[in-house]
Amino acid sequence: MPYEAVSLPGKPIAIQFGAGNIGRGFIGAVLSQAGFHVVFADVQEKIVNALNETGRYDVHILNGETQIETIESVSAVTSTDLKAIETIAREPLSIITTAVGPNILPRLAKPIAQIIRTRMEEGMGPINIVACENLQNATDKLREALESELNDKERVYMQDNIGFAICSVDRIVPPFSSDNILDVGVEPFFEWTVDSNSLKKTDPDVVINGMHTTNNLDAYVQRKLFTLNTGHAITAYLGFLDKKDTILDAISDDSIRTTVTQALHESGAALLAKHHPFFSQEQHEEYIKKILKRFSNHNLKDEVSRVGREPLRKLRQGDRLLGPVEMCRERNLGHDTLLLGIAAALLFHPTGVHEDQEANEMQDRIQQEGIEKVVSDLTGWEKDDEDLQKITREYSRLKSA
Numbered sequence: 100m101p102y103e104a105v106s107l108p109g110k111p112i113a114i115q116f117g118a119g120n121i122g123r124g125f126i127g128a129v130l131s132q133a134g135f136h137v138v139f140a141d142v143q144e145k146i147v148n149a150l151n152e153t154g155r156y157d158v159h160i161l162n163g164e165t166q167i168e169t170i171e172s173v174s175a176v177t178s179t180d181l182k183a184i185e186t187i188a189r190e191p192l193s194i195i196t197t198a199v200g201p202n203i204l205p206r207l208a209k210p211i212a213q214i215i216r217t218r219m220e221e222g223m224g225p226i227n228i229v230a231c232e233n234l235q236n237a238t239d240k241l242r243e244a245l246e247s248e249l250n251d252k253e254r255v256y257m258q259d260n261i262g263f264a265i266c267s268v269d270r271i272v273p274p275f276s277s278d279n280i281l282d283v284g285v286e287p288f289f290e291w292t293v294d295s296n297s298l299k300k301t302d303p304d305v306v307i308n309g310m311h312t313t314n315n316l317d318a319y320v321q322r323k324l325f326t327l328n329t330g331h332a333i334t335a336y337l338g339f340l341d342k343k344d345t346i347l348d349a350i351s352d353d354s355i356r357t358t359v360t361q362a363l364h365e366s367g368a369a370l371l372a373k374h375h376p377f378f379s380q381e382q383h384e385e386y387i388k389k390i391l392k393r394f395s396n397h398n399l400k401d402e403v404s405r406v407g408r409e410p411l412r413k414l415r416q417g418d419r420l421l422g423p424v425e426m427c428r429e430r431n432l433g434h435d436t437l438l439l440g441i442a443a444a445l446l447f448h449p450t451g452v453h454e455d456q457e458a459n460e461m462q463d464r465i466q467q468e469g470i471e472k473v474v475s476d477l478t479g480w481e482k483d484d485e486d487l488q489k490i491t492r493e494y495s496r497l498k499s500a
């Protein structure tokens with residue numbers, strides 16, 4: 100179905116790339132509730148058509164009661180349809196957000212470059228781009244991909260007119276089953292924190308309720324990634340080894356809960372050392388408790404296979420597993436439980452419907468090259484590094500358990 104201009108008098112437009120769980124369940128919903136008409140750009144035709152046919156969907160807040168928020172004033176385009184993308188670029192656009200996954204993000208360079216090009220040709224003013232992905236500096240990575248799509252003149256326009264704001268995005272939105280393919284199920288908690296220093300003033304200029312801005316973004320990003328995501332990943336990997344299906348099953352196991360709590364205290368000590376006085380020991384203790392409570396939400400069916408997905412990405416330097424370990428190493432702080440979490444990640448290998456391409460690739464590499472070489476490549480450490488040896492010992496122990 101061809102895209103038609105939205106042209107809603109007085110209504111600013113937001114484009115949300117990715118109409119998946121976070122796109123519909125969090126960022127798109129916040130933007131719609133803040134007064135935007137939200138155009139989702141996705142590659143799934145079924146979702147694009149359904150959004151255009153109904154122009155609304157329901158967000159089910161999974162808190163044990165029936166609480167539904169209806170999200171209205173939404174439509175959609177196919178993200179590869181550059182003609183449609185060009186049409187939206189001419190509208191009163193003020194923000195572009197993404198939630199497609201870190202590995203897909205560079206593919207958005209083409210459609211977003213089209214938007215920038217069109218706006219330059221039309222002499223249009225500033226807009227902001229915020230990549231909402233579980234990846235440190237995701238927005239910067241998108242900007243780098245855009246730079247290679249644009250010519251010199253377009254790059255200058257981009258520098259002057261496009262705000263690239265890094266953010267931290269926190270809401271657990273697992274897949275949800277419902278008669279309506281557009282409906283999503285979300286946990287009640289949400290926190291979207293955006294770097295205020297990078298945002299440009301747009302016309303129309305909109306205050307976005309639900310989007311918190313700060314000039315200390317680094318601390319927010321690392322606190323979230325190295326606590327929520329670190330704890331979630333270790334729960335998933337230990338749960339997988341213990342044949343648990345869901346995060347709830349895994350975190351309800353005393354032994355797994357104790358290990359995850361210990362890992363979060365190791366990571367927490369490094370976060371406090373780095374970011375004090377941004378948050379205090381007491382505040383961080385509360386933050387950890389709250390996260391463990393969120394993992395224990397009986398109304399979420401969040402499978403360990405989803406939370407553990409793409410283990411090689413999660414094992415990259417600076418991500419949720421090696422990131423806190425590096426912070427501990429730099430400060431001489433204990434991190435043995437985090438190393439155990441890494442060993443568990445290296446054994447992640449779901450099969451059947453949950454089969455994971457990266458997990459398969461990781462297992463093939465371990466089989467062909469040996470565990471020491473793989474850990475050395477992932478971490479950048481020498482084979483005789485004490486921590487590398489600890490990981491391989493834990494790996495062998497868990498493997499034979």
Ligand SMILES: NC(=O)C1=CN([C@@H]2O[C@H](COP(=O)(O)OP(=O)(O)OC[C@H]3O[C@@H](n4cnc5c(N)ncnc54)[C@H](O)[C@@H]3O)[C@@H](O)[C@H]2O)C=CC1
Pocket residue numbers: 116117118119120121122140141142143178179198199200201203206207231232233234268269270271272273
């Ligand atoms: N689900 C969650 O609870 C959270 C996810 N995140 C992050 O949000 C991002 C998205 O995750 P989910 O929403 O869970 O994934 P998802 O798989 O539910 O959604 C991704 C969407 O992107 C679409 N997509 C794929 N290629 C595309 C392209 N070329 N152009 C436009 N759309 C495309 C897919 O069709 C899908 O609808 C990831 O970076 C994830 O780490 C962050 C916080 C929470």
Ligand SMILES: O=P(O)(O)OC[C@H]1O[C@](O)(CO)[C@@H](O)[C@@H]1O
Pocket residue numbers: 233268269270271272327328329331332405406407408409
């Ligand atoms: O989306 P990723 O990076 O694969 O990791 C799954 C993670 O994303 C989340 O869905 C939300 O932060 C967490 O539930 C989980 O830690």
